[in-house]
Amino acid sequence: MIARRVVPWLLVGPALLLFVAVVLIPIAMTLLLSFHRWGQFTGIETVIVLDNWREVIEDPYFAEMFLRTFRIAVLVTVAAALIGAPEAYVLHRMRSPWKGIFLLIVLGPLLISVVARTLGWALLFGGETALVNIVLLRLGLVAEPVRFMFTETGVVIALTHVLVPFMVLAVWASLQRMDPRVDDAAVSLGAGRATVLWRIVLPQAIPGILGGAIIVFALAASAFATPAIIGGRRLKVASTLAYDEFLNTLNWPLGAAVAVLLLVALAAIIVAANRLVERRFAQVFE
């Protein structure tokens, strides 16, 4: 009887310890840190004050950062859905050797470091002689070179590229669960290909798209490497802001407040979105 109670704890023990040590304790310490005071000459004073929080909430500079962070995250999520959902459907309809090969190609980039992939975009974007601009100019799509580096456009493009595989995976999983006979049934009732896609496949894939959207949104809003490289100092988002407060200004408490606020805002958005999705689709999909 005792063994039965102890064994599960032993099994989850290592993971639990790791989780507490590297996730819970640092978060608690960060939260505590955000209430400390920092002075140019005094450094960190271990007192409990609301100065940092007041600054983060009242200063429009920070509001702009957070607004930009979530604007980028929303745009990336929409772009990832628009690219990833059709991509997943095409993959889903492929025949067997190609299906595996192309799935590997789609997911392959996940094996490459985000930094490497983003630096690739920096090479494509950088300067007026950059490849992307040359192509756009040659095709006559733009009259003069477009600025990608240090702009939201550039960050959104690079982040979308980095995060699309997560959307593909989520939508793919929901497509795999569908009964192919359902499409046949719609066809037998007189539906054409487009109608089947629009009325039958898409509605069934919506929970997968929304699930993928939550993942992509969370990763986009908390992304660091891509906005750091493409956006740089000139275009800060919440995560690069926190980084700068910590490592450049050395104002750890203010950086901690920014980090905690980002975490709380993200958690709130994701939990709310998840609730909404579950409530909407509870009676249709369980």
Place this chain on the structure above:
Amino acid sequence: MAFLALEGLTKRFGPYLAVDGLELTVGQGEFVSLLGPSGCGKTTTLQMIAGFVEPSAGRILLGGQDLAGVAPNRRGLGIVFQSYALFPHMTAAENVAFGLEMRRVPRAEREARVREALALVGLAGFEDRFPRRLSGGQQQRVALARALVIRPEILLLDEPLSNLDAKLREEMQIELRQIQRRLGTTTVLVTHDQGEAMALSDRIAVMNRGRIEQVAPPHEAYERPATPFVASFLGKTNLLAGLVRDGADGPVFVLDGFALPAHGAAPGPAIATVRPERIAFADAGAGLAGTVAARVFQGSHWMLSVETAAGTVLVIRQNTGAEMPREGAAVGLTWSPQDMAVRRAEP
């Protein structure tokens, strides 16, 4: 009058011949079953009629018109799938209404026909339920209503009852038969369940390895199976190996000292086919001698397995309240000559 005609219908998957020169005609309003074991090509045949699979050769004629080149969504057939294939994101009423929407039926008429169709399958009041909130039998009914509401020229049923439990399946069989009779919809059923085929069909096409072995009304196929395969697939049967000899009054089939007249049989080794319910217990010392190895009570009837010199013989007797021989009892088995089909044993 052939309403649906399959002429030399063939389907090859690579080197594998799934359907091999199928010939079948279905009359207007008729209920025909394609019956056979899995892999016999019955589902492929149905898919070719539906238009989901392209025939390798042969023609499908519907009301005299060749269906080749007619897209599946233009064939106007109603299909009920084994998995029901309901649209999970639509309510029962929306599922049924889909085919009417595709036909641009005006809203008022659409709603009336949806209600009528759901009432027909006994689901009035379930309009707003999503498929997940319906039982298997109810989903089945929605699928049937969805297929029937478009007033299809032909109703195709692909193993529609195989996911239901035994009791529900029997109820649905009766109901399906009544609905089909009432609407007079020409119906093709694909099934591996011989009981289902016999209960529902006007005619059964027994299929094996891509070919039709026999097309006949259920009782005829059961009583006079054209091939040993049909005999063994339709109901239970006993295959008894014996010898045909010329007797004084014509040929007789001899089995371990027990002889029965076998008209028209050629002398030599032969196999007799006898249905288990046609075998009776003979008086002591008469008939084919055997020992009861097992007996099973099934309520309406008894099933006995009798060991004889010709092998194990299955006997089914109606439960009339009479005493049945117990396990280990010595018995004699007999049957009338017309209940026995004799054919030459293949060397």
